[in-house]
Amino acid sequence: MANHKITIYHDGTILTMDADFPQVEALAVMDGRIVATGSLKDVKQAVGDGADLVSLEGGTLLPGFIDGHSHFCSGGMNRLYAADCAVENMEALKESLRRKLHDDRPSQWVVGHSFDEKGMEEQCYPTREILDEVSTDVPIFFRM
Known part of the structure; x- marks a missing residue:
């Protein structure tokens, strides 16, 4: 030792x-x-x-605790149903949403996860006009 x-x-x-x-x-x-x-x-x-x-x-x-705060279910759901929105700019956000919109598991909604406007170049939320560039037919919803 x-x-x-x-x-x-x-x-x-x-x-x-x-x-x-x-x-x-x-x-x-x-x-x-x-x-x-x-x-x-x-x-x-x-x-x-x-x-x-x-x-x-x-x-x-309390030895043995590595992370007492986990979201196992939502982590799995994100991989299956949600668009990864931890991106650097608005163009990358739109691309991630488009990929989810057109993937092999079509949904009635596009759900975005891990969105943080402070991590983006623009440091702002997407406007309706920006989201309409992705889709005007399918609603887009963000979870933080």
Whole structure:
């Protein structure tokens, strides 16, 4: 373990999600993985000298959570039914909407997702006139 950076977290509530040991005093991480848990003394002994100590200052650590906020269903729906609107400019937006309009799964609507006007050169929302260049027959709807 001497060649890898090791960080020991302590001085707070450390929840393990293990029914047998639901809470520990300290936790050591190396290369993004938990390598030791237990009392601060035991964890220091397990990983050896040179570990960085990080005080949680009374906070709570929940190891194992990478992203507690996910949209699994809408992510799948976007791939099937929606036009990707995370584009650089209005021309690219119109092209993405046109592709979805003419793909092999015709719909009563064209749904755009991931639209963010601040990420576009024009930094504005598309007007009705711009959307009419894509279609005047099929409604176009954006989800942010």
